């Protein structure tokens with residue numbers, strides 16, 4: 186019986202000889218990589234040099250261009266750490282790396298397995314209890330193209346002894362690849378973890394669950410890393426499906442997106458759209474900040490009704506009858522006419538802008554009838570009334586009359602989401618009309634705001650308004666139709682030329698075996714191919730299109746999304762194939778969630794699956810001990826992630842006199858002389874006071890801005906203020922405490938929050 190708890194043994198082998206052997210293999214792989222690169226490069230150059238030709242030839246060139254460019258990006262991304270592992274099974278060895286390489290001269294045998302391929306999986310899963318057929322797992326570490334170390338783990342000790350590679354049962358090898366990665370100084374950008382993915386993470390990355398997969402895990406458990414590697418895995422495994430529809434990754438803020446921005450390119454994937462919720466509405470960037478409370482209100486479902494009413498409020502009745510002149514007759518647009526027209530348009534249940542033509546028709550019809558009645562009444566002896574055709578003509582003329590159309594249009598104006606929302610915040614009367622019954626005056630006052638620009642919490646409201654308003658794109662569709670007809674005509678022209686240039690000697694006795702261009706493709710197919718090559722990349726097109734539906738959506742820090750944000754997101758993923766990673770103990774946004782079922786229930790009922798990550802790879806156990814105290818206060822039921830390592834630095838707290846906070850923090854920073862990054866995490870009101878301390882390696886920010894990030898060293902300023910700053914202040918403190926990979930200190934003038942308990946005194950660098 187294999188021992189369930191046994192860890193794989195890292196045993197000493199003749200490392201120099203093994204390293205030399207791997208060096209030879211890795212050198213051979215780099216030679217192959219260079220060949221592949223040269224081939225793609227040459228092909229690309231040739232494609233770029235060609236010009237002109239038939240539409241089909243152009244279109245083919247364009248797809249080759251794309252293919253070779255992608256290949257080159259993939260090879261470049263694989264340059265560092267091309268081959269990082271090997272597994273030995275009974276009858277074969279498999280080298281694992283960042284791309285797959287085949288031996289073209291030898292029956293296309295696999296020389297290097299892409300880490301995402303099913304056959305590579307045992308590299309991540311094998312344990313002594315379940316070795317998956319693996320006898321030995323080898324980590325190969327290199328710098329540039331030189332192999333610097335090999336680390337072996339023997340999963341089947343007996344087999345290792347039998348093979349004579351074990352020098353003794355206690356010959357445990359040095360630091361494993363994982364600990365080396367975890368202890369490395371941080372650069373300010375996240376690295377991929379492809380060399381050391383752990384089994385519980387692998388299960389998430391390769392999960393075949395086709396609905397919503399929720400990955401709950403404490404700080405530092407690798408949720409972000411797993412989410413990104415899952416994107417790469419899905420694109421590899423479902424390439425065809427996802428290449429067209431795209432993958433969307435949502436992160437909490439721009440700094441975070443910048444922090445993770447290099448991971449997917451380093452895995453050779455460039456076609457994924459990374460966005461925050463605030464930037465997801467096309468054409469709008471979140472540039473304004475809401476107060477915590479305003480954010481909470483804007484994120485609540487009550488806003489659906491507020492916005493519905495805000496739109497209805499724009500469907501106006503005239504205060505007093507409007508006099509209009511037409512053909513020397515005076516007409517009256519009164520409440521009765523408008524009320525009836527409004528009723529008809531509303532009962533169509535179409536969005537506002539799409540219901541507008543119904544409103545306009547109804548008013549014009551009433552005005553034309555009014556005119557007909559007036560003219561009829563003027564006919565002496567009650568002569569004949571106007572015919573139906575006459576009235577139809579009058580309607581048409583009225584539609585051409587700018588004054589009439591302006592008066593009618595003003596009562597049901599064409600609206601954009603942006604103008605409705607800006608007016609709602611800027612005009613108290615509009616907000617009262619829309620929200621008078623739903624939000625009390627104090628709450629409405631929280632939302633009041635003038636000037637242009639939107640906040641992150643506005644984006645889902647704009648999206649909701651876009652649904653309520655609808656876009657009248659009839660004109661754009663007609664233009665597109667015209668463009669398309671022209672493209673088909675052009676393609677037909679090209680085919681005609683090809684037909685005309687068919688060799689004459691074939692004309693007489695046309696050989697049915699010889700295929701001509703027009704046998705293979707018709708004009709509309711050709712036009713479609715031509716159209717495809719003019720398009721932008723999937724990610725670019727998706728970003729510009731509000732109604733785009735993605736193939737897969739990944740949300741990081743998913744606990745932060747408000748109910749309105751979920752509505753926005755769900756519109757973009759009707760198939761509900763999503764991966765959500767988050768930690769409800771870290772929720773800082775007041776509109777965020779504390780229970781997954783509450784937010785997901787309305788969209789997928791019970792059809793979502795929860796998985797948990799349980800090991801903290803970031804925060805050393807010394808710091809986690811402190812963080813646990815805070816977590817206990819937030820929610821004693823929450824499971825605590827287990828720290829995988831110690832750093833040897835005890836967290837400290839230093840109480841300083843008022844007025845010496847900045848100099849105290851500066852002294853700590855002066856003591857941070859090694860490589861790596863430092864964060865000074867401060868309450869919002871102190872940002873200006875500490876701003877001067879920021880530098881290339883020192884981030885000075887609120888906890889919100891540090892969400893999802895990590896630093897070698899963290900100094901928290903005035904933790905009590907952070908707790909008191911928000912109803913979710915304890916969660917914020919928990920986030921702040923868990924950002925460090927090595928050292929943590931606190932500088933305070935007010936007493937520490939009770940939840941922290943006793944923390945040893947002065948900073949090691951200050952003492």
Ligand SMILES: Nc1ncnc2c1ncn2[C@@H]1O[C@H](COP(=O)(O)OP(=O)(O)OP(=O)(O)O)[C@@H](O)[C@H]1O
Pocket residue numbers: 363366367375376377378381382383386402403404405406407408409410411768771802803892893894895923
């Ligand atoms: N298997 C692994 N191998 C190497 N490093 C890992 C592994 N898993 C996680 N890490 C590292 O641990 C750190 C924390 O990972 P990550 O940021 O993904 O955690 P998280 O769960 O998203 O954290 P938080 O919720 O606190 O933001 C990162 O530096 C990541 O690279």
